[in-house]
Amino acid sequence: MSSTASADPSRRPVVRLEGVTKSFANGTLALDRLTLEVRPGEFLSLLGPSGCGKSTALRIIAGLGQPTAGRVDWPATPHDAGGAPERSIGFVFQEPTLMPWATVFNNVWLPLRLKGRSKASVRDAVMEALERVGLTAFADAYPRELSGGMKMRVSLARALVTRPKLLLMDEPFAALDEITRFKLNNDILQLQAELGWTVVFVTHSVFESVYLSSRIVVMAARPGRVFEEIEVPVPRPRDEAFRTSPDYVALCRQASDALTRAMQAAGREVA
Amino acid sequence: MALPETVAPASDRAARAPAEPGPxxxxxxxxxxxxxxxxxVVLVWDWYVRAYAIRPFILPGPFLVAETLVKDWGTLSGALFVTIRITFTALFLALVGGTLLAILLVQSKIVELALFPYAVVLQVTPIVAIAPLILIYVPDTQAAVLLCAFIVTFFPILSNTTQGLKSVDxxxxxxxxxxxxxxxxxxxLLKIPAAQPYFFAGLKIGGGLALIAAVVAEFAAGSAGAxxxxxxxxxxxxxRLNIPRLFAGLILLSATGVVIFWMTSLASHLALRRWHESALTRET
Structure with a gap:
């Protein structure tokens, strides 16, 4: 991974993890000297078996939990007077993570509300976010009245209402059925094209990662580390035709092989 | 700009319809x-009293009890009012106190460590045993009874609300x-709304306990409470072996308890019906 891009701010990496190590109180080494650069505009997938620390890496990028060692830099982000980066992040959890007592509208309003914005002043922004995920008709519904896929869309709307530059997604579609998942995959690609997001996407699905990503980082477990990198140089927009193309199949095989080797590597060290 | 094919499937629409009232x-x-x-029950009761010629000071018939309820309404309604006032004042104070203390407890670990054990001690010591002391220390009998009712009501609201405030996703x-x-x-925006179901569970328990504690404290006060x-x-x-009036008083107490239960259940339903699983009716 080169770091030649530095003169032009727009080409600087969005975030750079250098030698990030995370160990938990129970002695588990979740991440061991992880070095990773997220380039502007890319769709980066962290692919790996459970326990490889991919979610931990994502949470460290989000600022939820500090690394035990190593550093996280935000080269392209202005810093405030205290030296803290003014990050612009959206986060989508594995579950929709909606407030069940609040309507869809109020759930999407939340990030702005926490910044002190009144309901009236952000009505248009919230409704636009809902329109992007196709849920304007459900603004007054409660989460329990929605299907799993719709809840995930609300979660997406909430993440995009602040217009983040970087979207972090932690296996967001793992609990959904395949049809819904395919549809949301397409929606994510379209939203990324429209809004120019940089995305870091955590998944354990080879097929999902190849379909969505411009770059896949395969991780190995025990301890969590980068095992291999795969570029996916397939131009966008991608659609259902890509899903059945020989290119797709070949890339899936390549990613799948890498994942198998990553798991064998982890297994050897345990044994 | 909207994404294509984002119209909800029919099943989602059906799921949106609010719970229909049953047929x-x-x-x-x-x-x-x-x-x-x-x-x-009333008929069997009446038949039993008549058939075996049970005397009224052993077991009065249901119609005699009803008659006494009407005849002694002047005395009984005054007493009912006193009991209701104590019960609801205790419940209100316990609500405010329990909720505020719960919020305080979850804000600071030190405060929780310092106070919670003593709240438990206060709860597990039977109120009947503390009541005589309270009656001595608190000069006004009504205030003493109120204090007893408060102590008993306070804990379920405190412990439930504390649990709720900690049970956030x-x-x-x-x-x-x-x-x-x-x-x-x-x-x-997060902890208090999330604690609501727990709070209302505490309220339901506390409501019933407030009445029980008011009665127990009054028993302990005995004839002191003129x-x-x-x-x-x-x-x-x-x-005085005025058993019909005893039954009439009992019926009023039960009715008060039922009304309190109904009120707390209604409050819980109104607060939770839009979102909480407990208020959800599902067709299978």
Missing amino acids: WRDRLLRVLVPLAILVL HNLLNLFELYGASRWQTLL GSGLAFRILESQY
Whole structure:
């Protein structure tokens, strides 16, 4: 991974993890000297078996939990007077993570509300976010009245209402059925094209990662580390035709092989 | 700009419809079945008293009890009012105190460590055992009874609300942290709403306990409480072998308990019906 891009701010990496190590109180080494650069505009997938620390890496990028060692830099982000980066992040959890007592509208309003914005002043922004995920008709519904896929869309709307530059997604579609998942995959690609997001996407699905990503980082477990990198140089927009193309199949095989080797590597060290 | 094919499938629309009130037959049964049981019990009771010629100071018949209820309404209603006032004042104070203390406890680990054990001690010591002391220390009998009722009511509301404030979805807490929520915002927008189901469970228990504690405290106060509540009237009726009036007082107490239960259940339903699983009726 080169770091030649530095003169032009727009080409600087969005975030750079250098030698990030995370160990938990129970002695588990979740991440061991992880070095990773997220380039502007890319769709980066962290692919790996459970326990490889991919979610931990994502949470460290989000600022939820500090690394035990190593550093996280935000080269392209202005810093405030205290030296803290003014990050612009959206986060989508594995579950929709909606407030069940609040309507869809109020759930999407939340990030702005926490910044002190009144309901009236952000009505248009919230409704636009809902329109992007196709849920304007459900603004007054409660989460329990929605299907799993719709809840995930609300979660997406909430993440995009602040217009983040970087979207972090932690296996967001793992609990959904395949049809819904395919549809949301397409929606994510379209939203990324429209809004120019940089995305870091955590998944354990080879097929999902190849379909969505411009770059896949395969991780190995025990301890969590980068095992291999795969570029996916397939131009966008991608659609259902890509899903059945020989290119797709070949890339899936390549990613799948890498994942198998990553798991064998982890297994050897345990044994 | 909207994404294509984002119209909800029919099944989602169906899921949106608010819970339909059950069919008429269902609602009617809800009223008729308990009513039929009541009528049956009253009839058997009446038959038993007549058939075996039970004397009224052993077991008065239901119609004599009803008659006494009407005849002694002046005395009984005054007593009922006193008991109700104590019960609801205790419940209100316990609500405010329990909720505020619960909020305080979850704000600071030190405060929790310092106070919670003593709240437990206060709860597990039987109120009947503390009541004599309270009656000595608190000069006004009504205030003493109120204090007893408060102590008993306070704990379930405190412990349930504390539990609720701590039972917040961790991902939501992370989300609030991620968006830079202040402590105050997290409490107001996340913890308090999330604690609601627990709070209302505590309220339901506390409501019933408030009445029980008011009665127990009055028993403990005994004849000291001149011009006091229903429990005192019940004791008095026992001394005088005025068993019909004892039954009438008992019926009023039960009715009060039922009304309190109904009110707390209604409050819980109104607060939770839009979102909480407990208020959800599912068709299978």
